[in-house]
Amino acid sequence: MGAELGKYKACVSARSTDKEILKHAQDGGIVTSLLGYALDTGIIDGAIVAATKDFAAKHPSLIMRDNSNWDMIEPWRPIPAVVSTKADLLAAAGTKYNISPNVSMIKEATRSFGLDKVGIVGTPCQMQAVRKLQLYPIGARDVGAAVALAVGIFCMENFPYQSILQLVEDHAAMKMESVKKMEIGKGKFWIYGKRGQVVQLPLKVTHKYEQPGCHVCLDYVANLGDISTGSVGSPDGWSTVFVRSKIGDSVWANAMAAGVFETQPIEKVKPGLELVTKLANEKITKNKNTLESRKTFGVGKALRNPYI
Amino acid sequence: MGLLSSVFKKNVSTEPPKPAAAPSRSADVAAKPAETKKEVKPVADKITLGYTHLSGCTGCTVALADNYAGLLTLLDRYVDLKYMPTLADVRHVQKVDVSFVEGSVCINDKLAVEELKETREKSTIVVALGGCACYGNITRFCRGGQQNQPQHEAYLPINELIKVDVFIPGCAPTPQLIRNVAVMAYLLLKGTKEQKDLATAYLKPLMALPVQGTACGASTACFCDLMTNVIDQGLCMGCGSCASACPVNAITHEYGKPQGERDLCIKCGACYNQCPRSWFSFDVVENYEAINEAIMAALQ
Known part of the structure; x- marks a missing residue:
C-alpha cells in the first residue's frame, strides 16, 4: 500500500522527561507533555481534552455545559473539557478507551471559553473532522484558523461507553470505580484494578463490542494530525510519534529544544515501524473489505459509503 | 505537490503590478504622475x-x-x-x-x-x-x-x-x-x-x-439527515462535529451518538454537512x- 502511515516529516520513539506526567500517563506522556509545553509557551491558550467524572466534579465550568450530560457522569466515561492550565491538563491525562466527542467543543472553545489558539487531541476520525471543518467550515465560523495544534492518537477502533461497562463489569467482573487503568496491548485488553488486580481479556471477546462506525475508518495512525502518537511500535513506557505538518514540525522542534522529550530513533527500537505498518495495513484492509461488503449488503441494495 | x-x-503572477511610484518617491514620480493613477x-x-x-x-x-x-x-x-x-x-x-x-x-x-x-x-x-x-x-x-x-x-x-x-x-x-x-x-x-x-x-x-x-424529501434538511444517513447507516463514530456545527445547540450526545432536539432544529443542514461521515473526500482533505x-x- 505505502500510504498507510500517512505523510510525515519525522518519526521517533519518545517519552516525556517530566516524571510527574509519566506517573499519570498511558505510555510516554506525549499528548500531555506536548499540550503542556504548548500551553506554557503560548502556542495554544487552551486545549480540548477528554476528562473524567472526578475532573468534571472539580471543574464543572470546564466541561460541556449540556444538561443531558449530568446524568451521564460516570467513572471512565470521557467528557470533553477545555483546559487552560497545566494542572487541569494533568488531571485529565490517560486513555479512556471510549468515545469522547471532543470536536463538539471546538466551536465553543473559541466562543465562551474565549480561546484564540485551540489545541485539540483526538482519534484519527476526529482529526478528519477537524480538517474537514477547516476546508469546509459549514457550521464553524472562524474556527479553522484558531486550531493551533491538533494531536492525533493511534486508533484501531473505539468503544461506546456501554461496551466498556460490559467488558469491565460483566467480562472482567470488576467495578468501574475500582479500575485504575485500561490498556490494549500485546493482543489483549488489560484492566488494572486500584488494589493491584489485573484482568486480561482476549481481543476476540472485545471485538463484538466495538463501535460499528469504526469499521469504515481508513486511518490508523491519525494521518491528519499535526503530530500523532500512540504506544504501538515503541517499547513499554515509550510512544511512537509522527511529526506531520509544518505546525507539528515547528512545535516538536521547539519542544525538543526545550527538553520536554527524550527520544530514540524509531529504527533502533523494537518492535518499531514494522509493527505499526503491519497493524495499519490490517486495519485499512479489514475496513476496506467492510466498505466493499456494504455495497452488496442487501439484495441489490447497498449501505451508504461516506467517501467520495 | x-x-x-x-x-x-x-x-503570484496575477498579482497586479504595483504602481511603480508607490514604494519609492523618486524623480520618476514627477516625470510620470499619470502612471500611479492607471487602472492596474x-x-x-x-x-x-x-x-x-x-x-x-x-x-x-x-x-x-x-x-x-x-x-x-x-x-x-x-x-x-x-x-x-x-x-x-x-x-x-x-x-x-x-x-x-x-x-x-x-x-x-x-x-x-x-x-x-x-x-x-x-x-x-x-x-x-x-x-x-x-x-x-x-x-x-x-x-x-x-x-x-x-x-x-x-x-x-x-x-x-x-x-x-x-x-x-x-x-x-x-x-x-x-x-x-x-x-x-x-x-x-x-x-x-x-x-x-x-x-x-x-x-x-x-x-x-x-x-x-x-x-x-423535498430538499428539507434537518437532524433527520444525520439520523438516517449517518447513524442509522452505521457510520457515526461520535466525533462531535454535528453538535459543534449546530447553530441552535439542538444536538447533544446519548450513548456516544448525537441526539437532536427536533423541536429546536431550524432545518439548516449544518450538522449533516459538517459530519465527516456524510461526505468526505480523501483527495481534498x-x-x-x-x-x-x-x-x-x-x-x-
Whole structure:
C-alpha cells in the first residue's frame, strides 16, 4: 500500500522527561507533555481534552455545559473539557478507551471559553473532522484558523461507553470505580484494578463490542494530525510519534529544544515501524473489505459509503 | 505537490503590478504622475459575480462581507461584482459567470420567482448560499400573515424551482467557506488544467448536494439527515462535529451518538454537512495543509 502511515516529516520513539506526567500517563506522556509545553509557551491558550467524572466534579465550568450530560457522569466515561492550565491538563491525562466527542467543543472553545489558539487531541476520525471543518467550515465560523495544534492518537477502533461497562463489569467482573487503568496491548485488553488486580481479556471477546462506525475508518495512525502518537511500535513506557505538518514540525522542534522529550530513533527500537505498518495495513484492509461488503449488503441494495 | 504549487504561482503572477511610484518617491514620480493613477486591475482575468437576494435575513450577505480585507482582495483580483442589492450600485440581475442566491423563494411573490428564473437564465453557475436557499431552513416554518404582505406564506429552497449547481450550506454560512468557494470557482473558470482539477475535486461534494436529496424529501434538511444517513447507516463514530456545527445547540450526545432536539432544529443542514461521515473526500482533505496555504496565498 505505502500510504498507510500517512505523510510525515519525522518519526521517533519518545517519552516525556517530566516524571510527574509519566506517573499519570498511558505510555510516554506525549499528548500531555506536548499540550503542556504548548500551553506554557503560548502556542495554544487552551486545549480540548477528554476528562473524567472526578475532573468534571472539580471543574464543572470546564466541561460541556449540556444538561443531558449530568446524568451521564460516570467513572471512565470521557467528557470533553477545555483546559487552560497545566494542572487541569494533568488531571485529565490517560486513555479512556471510549468515545469522547471532543470536536463538539471546538466551536465553543473559541466562543465562551474565549480561546484564540485551540489545541485539540483526538482519534484519527476526529482529526478528519477537524480538517474537514477547516476546508469546509459549514457550521464553524472562524474556527479553522484558531486550531493551533491538533494531536492525533493511534486508533484501531473505539468503544461506546456501554461496551466498556460490559467488558469491565460483566467480562472482567470488576467495578468501574475500582479500575485504575485500561490498556490494549500485546493482543489483549488489560484492566488494572486500584488494589493491584489485573484482568486480561482476549481481543476476540472485545471485538463484538466495538463501535460499528469504526469499521469504515481508513486511518490508523491519525494521518491528519499535526503530530500523532500512540504506544504501538515503541517499547513499554515509550510512544511512537509522527511529526506531520509544518505546525507539528515547528512545535516538536521547539519542544525538543526545550527538553520536554527524550527520544530514540524509531529504527533502533523494537518492535518499531514494522509493527505499526503491519497493524495499519490490517486495519485499512479489514475496513476496506467492510466498505466493499456494504455495497452488496442487501439484495441489490447497498449501505451508504461516506467517501467520495 | 505540483497541483498546488502551480496555484500558488498563478496567484503570484496575477498579482497586479504595483504602481511603480508607490514604494519609492523618486524623480520618476514627477516625470510620470499619470502612471500611479492607471487602472492596474487584471479585469480581463476576473470572473463575474452576481448576488440575488430573495427571502433571507441578510445574514449571508453579512457573512460574505465578514471576509473583511479578504473580500477586497477577492474583488480586486478575482471577482467582478456585477450586481448585488446591498454592496453594489447595480441591483438587478445581470449576465454573470457565478450567481450567489441568498434566501428561499416565496412562490406567492411574482417578482421573487421571476428574479430567480432570470438569475438561472443569466448565470453559468448558480450557488445556493446559506441554509434558506439550499434547504428552506427557518423559512420552512413560515405560515404567512406578516405585514405588509400577509399573503406571502409559501417558501421553497431555490433548487425546487431552478437547477442549482453548488450548495454552500450553513446558517449563516461561514465567511471562510464563501471565500474558499469563490477562490475555487475562479480556478474552475479561469485556471489551468491542474487548477481546474483541484477546484473540481474541492467543489465536487458541494455540487453533489443539490442533486442528492435529503432524508425528509423535498430538499428539507434537518437532524433527520444525520439520523438516517449517518447513524442509522452505521457510520457515526461520535466525533462531535454535528453538535459543534449546530447553530441552535439542538444536538447533544446519548450513548456516544448525537441526539437532536427536533423541536429546536431550524432545518439548516449544518450538522449533516459538517459530519465527516456524510461526505468526505480523501483527495481534498489529505491535502488540507497545501490547499489552506494556497487559499491564503491567493488572498495575500
